[in-house]
Amino acid sequence: MEHIIDATNRKLGRLASDIALILQDKHSAGYNPRLPGKSKVIVRNVSGLVVSGRKYDEKIYYKHTGYVGHLREKKFKQIFEKNPEKVLFSAVYNMLPKNRLRAKRLKRLIIEK
Numbered sequence: 001m002e003h004i005i006d007a008t009n010r011k012l013g014r015l016a017s018d019i020a021l022i023l024q025d026k027h028s029a030g031y032n033p034r035l036p037g038k039s040k041v042i043v044r045n046v047s048g049l050v051v052s053g054r055k056y057d058e059k060i061y062y063k064h065t066g067y068v069g070h071l072r073e074k075k076f077k078q079i080f081e082k083n084p085e086k087v088l089f090s091a092v093y094n095m096l097p098k099n100r101l102r103a104k105r106l107k108r109l110i111i112e113k
Contacts, residue, residue, distance in 0.1 A: 002040045008048035016091035023096065023105040036104040043111045046084045051076065085111040
């Protein structure tokens with residue numbers, strides 16, 4: 001089943017949790033946690049996402065290069081202006097269960113600008 005979601009004026013966290021539930025097929029009667037599911041999600045207008053409070057200026061994403069002392073950090077504002085799809089993908093990625101099915105489920109997520 002294919003779900004088309006418009007992200008305009010939707011909160012980032014609430015949208016990501018809705019997408020994570022759909023990708024796991026928890027909304028269907030035949031839900032089985034050991035199966036990847038069959039539902040596909042298409043998200044449109046990602047640049048219209050909204051975050052509450054001061055997260056737009058203060059939320060920080062961390063990335064470690066693997067070398068000692070090389071912890072990189074970027075603000076939400078920098079990443080969202082350059083690539084809003086990455087912000088939503090990261091949120092959905094972290095809301096899915098951390099197991100071997102996560103990659104299969106994320107392949108069924110299509111994010112459009």
